[in-house]
Amino acid sequence: xxxxxxxxxxxxxxxxxxxxxxxxxxxxxxxxxxxxxxxxxxxxxxxxxxxxxxxxxxxxxxxxxxxxxxxxxxxxxxxxxxxxxxxxxxxxxxxxxxxxxxxxxxxxxxxxxxxxxxxxxxxxxxxxxxxxxxxxxxxxxxxxxxxxxxxxxxxxxxxxxxxxx
Numbered sequence: 001x002x003x004x005x006x007x008x009x010x011x012x013x014x015x016x017x018x019x020x021x022x023x024x025x026x027x028x029x030x031x032x033x034x035x036x037x038x039x040x041x042x043x044x045x046x047x048x049x050x051x052x053x054x055x056x057x058x059x060x061x062x063x064x065x066x067x068x069x070x071x072x073x074x075x076x077x078x079x080x081x082x083x084x085x086x087x088x089x090x091x092x093x094x095x096x097x098x099x100x101x102x103x104x105x106x107x108x109x110x111x112x113x114x115x116x117x118x119x120x121x122x123x124x125x126x127x128x129x130x131x132x133x134x135x136x137x138x139x140x141x142x143x144x145x146x147x148x149x150x151x152x153x154x155x156x157x158x159x160x161x162x163x164x165x
Contacts, residue, residue, distance in 0.1 A: 009035035010097040012067075014087045015046040016148070017100045017120040022047075022054040023146035026139060029127040031063035038097060040069045040086035078109040091115045102148065120148055125158055136162055 011034050018039070021027040030037055039047075039058070044066050048055045058064055069086040072093065076085065084106035091099040092115055099110055099117040110117040118126075120143055128136045140155045 010038070010094075011036070011100050011118075012038040012040065012087050012090045012094075012097045013043060013064075014099070014101045014103070014106070015043045015083045016102050017123065018043065018047055018058065019054045020120060020143045020146040020148040021123075022057040023052075024139075024142035026124070026127075026133070026142060027057060027061070029123065029132045032132050033123075033127060033130065036097070037063050037065060038067045038090055038094075039064045040067050040083065040090055042069070042082035042086045046083050074113060075109060078105065080106050080109060084109075088113070088115055091117070121150055121154065121158060125162060128162060 011030075018027070021030065044058065047058045067090060069090050071085045072089040075088050075092065078085075080088070080103070084101060084103055087099050087101060088106060088110055091097045091110075092113060099115055100119070100123060101107055101110065101117050102119045107117060107119070109115075121140070124133065124136060124139045124143070127133045128139070133139045136159050137155070140150060140159070144150050
């Protein structure tokens with residue numbers, strides 16, 4: 001997670017990271033960090049189901065590449081949501097893409113199938129390291145206010161680790 005080249009500059013986004021980044025006005029980090037940003041069709045539908053800030057922002061995001069994805073049989077067995085299943089299937093079939101997921105079951109599936117993944121907090125740490133955000137604490141506060149569950153303990157550990165980095 002320490003350097004951009006580890007990601008090959010390609011990510012595929014799940015709905016919850018995308019929604020909280022958009023609602024917290026931190027989505028600008030995505031096109032600054034990554035050359036290709038895939039958004040599976042199921043995720044697109046989930047984000048645009050409500051007429052809110054995330055819906056409006058996604059529909060206007062020139063960087064978001066909407067993808068039609070066939071869910072892989074191995075991922076179907078995990079009984080994940082449609083968005084998570086499409087994100088992980090895309091990453092499984094396009095190994096150069098890192099899955100951006102926060103859901104614990106999806107992360108376990110990802111680990112089991114050796115799919116590279118990162119969560120919203122990890123993206124913010126990378127953005128902080130690249131000086132795209134100036135305060136990790138402030139960014140964590142914004143995404144928590146936008147609906148991301150992030151324990152105070154984990155946030156504090158990540159901030160402390162970055163102070164030493």
